[in-house]
Amino acid sequence: MAMDGGRLVRMCIESASADAGSVERWRRQRRTLERLPAHLADALLRSLRHRRLLFPSLLEVFQHCVEVVELNGESSVDAEWMVYLGAFRHLRCLNLADCRGVNNSALWAVTGMNCLKEFDLSRCSRITDDGINHLLSIPNLEKLFISETGLTTDGAMLICSFKNLTMLDMGGLPVTDKALFSLQVLTRLEYLDLWGSKISDDGATILKMFPRLSFLNLAWTNVTKVPYIPSIASLNMSNCVIHSISPRDASKHAPLSKLLVHGATFADVGEVFSKLEGSYMTFLDISHSSIHSFCFLDNLKELQHLDLSATTITDDLVGHVAHIGGNLRLLNLNNTKITSLGLPVLAGSVNNLQTLLLSHTSIDDTALSYISMLPSLLVLDLSYTNVKGFIDWNREGLDKIHSLSLLQNLIHLESLNLEDTLLRDDAIQPLSLLRELKYLYLKSDFLSDISLHAVSSLPKLEFLGFRGGVLTDYGLFVFIPKSMLSTLDVRGCWLLTNDALSSFCKMHPRLEVRHEQIQMLNADQSLSHNAATSSASPLKFRQKREKMLHSPGRYPNVIYADERIKYSREELFELQLSPLADPSLCHPDKLPQILRRD
C-alpha cells in the first residue's frame, strides 16, 4: 500500500493530483505509466478520485498498471467509464457499489476480464438478470457482491456458474429455497450473505452442504432452525425468530465464535444456547432481543465482546455477566435498567474490560468508585446518565467529594463520554488528571469557559467535544489547544460569533473546528461571494426583508444557533417594528401556549 510508503512517495502522489493542470503535465508520459508499479498506480488513481479529477478518458492512461479500482458511490460512473475500465488488462478488483449509473449494458464492457477476482455491485439497482449474463464470461471471479441489485430469483440461480466463488453477498435479493439449492455447487464458499432473502427452514438445511462456510448472514429471514454447518465461525440471525442453532452433533460441535442475534425473538433462549458449544464463543450481540433469562450466559466463559444493550438485564441479573467476566473486553449495557447498585457486582470480576458502555442508564456518581476499579479500561461511555460529578456523603451536602477524580485510577483511559450528564463547571476540574485521554465528549447547557480551560491542559487529547455549552468569544480566544488536538467540536455553543470563530480558526489552522456558523460560512463561500455580508447596508437589508416577507416558506430553512446573532443591532431595532416580529403570524399552531396572542 502506498499509504505505508515513504513521505516522498506520498508527496509525489499529492503533487500529481494537485489540480487538473498537474494532471495534464504528466498524463502523456505513457512509457512511464506503463512501468508504474501497481500499488503506486492504484494509490494515484485513488488520490485523483478523491480530488475529483477523474474522468473517463483519463482512465485510459492507467490501463496497463492499475489492479484495483474503487469507484463506489460515484453516481457519474456509467457505460462510458465502463468501456475504459474494460481495457484494464490487469484489473483484479473492481468496486462499483452504489454507482447508480451502472446498468446492464454498461456491464457488457467488462465481459471476459480474466484477471478480475473481486467485483462489488452492491446497491446498483439498475443491474438485473441480464447484467449477470454479461458477467458469466468472467470465470475466475472469487468475490461477488450483488446485494440490493435488481436481480430476481432466476438471476440468483445464474450465480452457480461462478465455481470459484469464496465470497458471495446476496443480501436483500429474493433468493428462494430453490435458488439456494442451485448454489450448492459453490463448494468453495466461505462467506455467504443472505439477509432479507426468502430462505425458509427447508432451504436452510442445504447450508450444511457448504464445507468451508465460515461466515453466514441470515438476518431478516424466516429461518428459525440453523442446521449444523461444519466450518461456521460467524453467524448473524438478527431480527429472526430463533428455535435452534446447530443441533448437537454426536461427534463434534460447530466452532461458532461470533453470534449476532440483534433484535431476535427466541422460542426458548436457554434451550438455544444449551445446544451451542459455549467454550468457542467470543462475540455475542444479543441487543434489542426479547429475553428474560440470562442463565445461558453462564456457559459462555470465553466471551470477549458482549452486547446486552436495550435488553431486560437488571441489577439482579447482572451476576450472570460477572460470572463469565474474566475474559470480557467489551460490555455494552446502554439503554438498560442497570443502576449504580449493579456496578459492585461487576467490579472485581470484569478485570480485563477495555470498553464499558453505560449510556442512557440511570447510574449516578456512586458507580464511579466501582468503575475506577477496572484497571484496563480504555473507553468509558457515561452519556445520558445521572452523573453530576459529586458524591454527597451526608444529606446536608457539606461533605462533597469530586467523583470524577476517582477516574484517575484508570491510567489507560483514552475515551470518555460525559455528554448530557448533570455536570456543572465546578465538577470538571478533576478531568485534567486523566493524562492519557485522547477523546473527551462533553455536552451540557451549563458548562462554560471555566470547564473548557480545565480540560485544555490534557496533553494527549486529539478530540475535544464541548457542545451546547455557554462558551463565550473570549473563552474561545484564550483557549490554547495542545499540539495533539486535531478536532474541537463546539456545535451548539450559541454564544460564539462568526468573527470569533473565524479568527480562532485562523489562529489554529491545523485544528478542525466544528460549529454551525462555520458550516454556514463554508456554504456561503462555495456559493461564490455574492452573499450579503454582516455589514449589510440599510437598502440591502430592506430587500432581504421584503424577500423574507414574500417567501415565508424559505425562511425557516435557515437555522441559526441563536437568533440574536443573525442580525446586527440596527437590524434588530428595525425588525421590532416589522410584521415578522409577531411570532403568532408565522406558525400559530406550533407556538407554545404562553406565546399565543388571543
Add this chain to the structure above:
Amino acid sequence: MEEETTKKAEMVKLISAEGFEFVIDKQAAMVSQTIRNMLTSPGGFSETQQGQVTFPEISTHILEKICQYFYWSLQFASGKETEFHIEPEITLDLMMAANYLHC
C-alpha cells in the same frame, strides 16, 4: 589528517544512470531506508566499504531531486517547515525512485 578521514567517511557518493556523481552527507542519504540498509548492513556490501551507490534505474535529474529531498527532510525533521516543491512533470519518475529508495 585524522579529522579529514572522519569527514570523508561521513560523505557518500550516489551515481545516476548516466554516470553523474552526487556527493552528499551520509546522514542525508540515510533518509532513504534502502540506502541506509546498503550502507549499514554487516554483510559487507561493496557499497558499505566504498561509500558509493550506483542507481542504473534513476536518471540524473531525478537523483538530483532525490538528494534535494534528503536535505529538505533533515531540515523538516529539525522543525524547519518549508515547502518541498515537486514539478508535475517529474512526479511519476520521482514517485518510482522514491518507492525504490523507501523514502
